[in-house]
Amino acid sequence: MIRLNLVVQICLDRLVTPVWTVRALSTMSRMSSTEQHEVKPFESIPGPGGLYQWPLIGSLLNYKPFTRFTPETLHNFLNHMHDKYGPVVKLRLGSQVVVVCDPKDFETVYRNEGLYPKRTGFDLIAAYNKRNNVEPGLSQLQGEGWHALRSPINKRLMKVDSAAHYLQQHNQVADDLVKILATQNLSPEEVQKLFFRFSAESLAVVVFNKRLGLLEENPDKEALEFLNLSETVMNMIQKALFGKSIAHRWFRNSTYLKYEAAQNVVRRIAISRITQEKVKFEQMKTSGQFKEDHSNLLFSLLSETNLTIENVSNVMISLYFGGTESTSKYIPVFLYNLAKNPDKQNILRKEILNCMGQDDPLTTKALSQMPYLKAALKESFRLSFPSAVTSFRILPVDVVLGGYHVPAGVSIFMFGLRATRTHFENPDQYLPERWLRSEDKTLRDPAHSMIVLPFSYGPRNCIGQRFAMQLLYLAAVKILQRLDVRIHQDSVNGSFIYKPFIQARSPIGLKFTGVR
């Protein structure tokens, strides 16, 4: 996402200026004369100039060996840029982008994103889809094509109880996770891998209607192959995203070939599993067991007459990949914040044990009675924001951001992470209490509602957020119900990087011991 296709960038750069001139006039004419007077032109947005604005070279100059930053410490680089140039900065990150960090500007961006918000996809996936004649998935599509695929999923996944349908099965997966943590002495790397298996297993229940058995002592061969290939797919996307592979756009380089081989098998396995479920679905339909409002996502998508097996498989693959990496990376970060603040961990454990005891499964009722759990996760999102940039948009209209005119067609990055520090009291402390209502019913820390948006906002926000929250709550609840979480003394210095989701520079040494 961050390093856009350079060819497209160059074309965009050429296109943007003339479009801006025409649009600027029409937009400006809609403003009051005072506003027109105050708006500063796009050209005057501060930022590194000269060579730093050149296509390709400009982006490379931002990183090592020319600076102390790398794509993985993009957050530090953007903070440095805002310290130097102010709340609106123009620079090259692949294409020319405008970066904003004021929540009021986030609001303006979201308000103007239109019906089909545009966020460019991953060029490695685009190359694969084109070369293999595969229809693009949700995160790759734009415009009406995106809307046509997103709408049927939206109406099911954004429902309040969409994830709750899977809660019972997810409880079982979480129990298996806790059993392993309680009985095996795992290295930090093994713990990280275990969380990946937990997320993959939980999402498999949603996308394939089946557990894969990834938390069993000896998982079956196909399940393990699926897991290993999924990791390869994600690693290659990451490599391309951070500019460690560029040539895949023009020919099949080694990153592309590894991605293609892995993705071909992943797709074959996914399509074969979904085809098996289609047979079950047809039987249910014939026997009258299937109702229109069925809460099972896979069955309900299979019932859409305008979606082919290929469409449904693409959606499910998007969900599986969109969800596994992000959620598995965030579980140890949440646990890290609780382990570093044992007093908060104890308050949370007390709330959990009061609501559900040491053996009960997590239910929606119990969840509704746990305000501290929700505050603890929200505060973790604030203190350790899941992605370096909340998201980015290419708007269909001109806007004014921080007093500067930004033409339609320019990439706008919303750097929410900075606002999580600049808009709160005691920003470096983990204080779930700041999200709880005090007795006079006001929020203790009434921060702007556009700051802590881990799943972004608007019609193109994260479609899997209910599942992500469910899995994060479950992992924390089930672990704290039975185990105390501490950090190995010789581990972790709290230094996090983004690839593109947050993770500790080296796996966090979490220590799990039984609680009585």
Ligand code: HEM
């Ligand atoms: C902690 C976990 C997660 C985080 C922080 C996260 C965050 C995000 C963000 C910031 C976006 C971009 C939204 C925008 O541009 O407005 C996104 C998109 C997306 N996410 Fe998530 N996500 C998480 C988990 C999940 C899960 C569990 C799933 C699937 C079950 C999922 C599926 C997707 C998909 C398919 C998109 C693309 C949506 C579209 O383009 O229409 N994510 N996510």
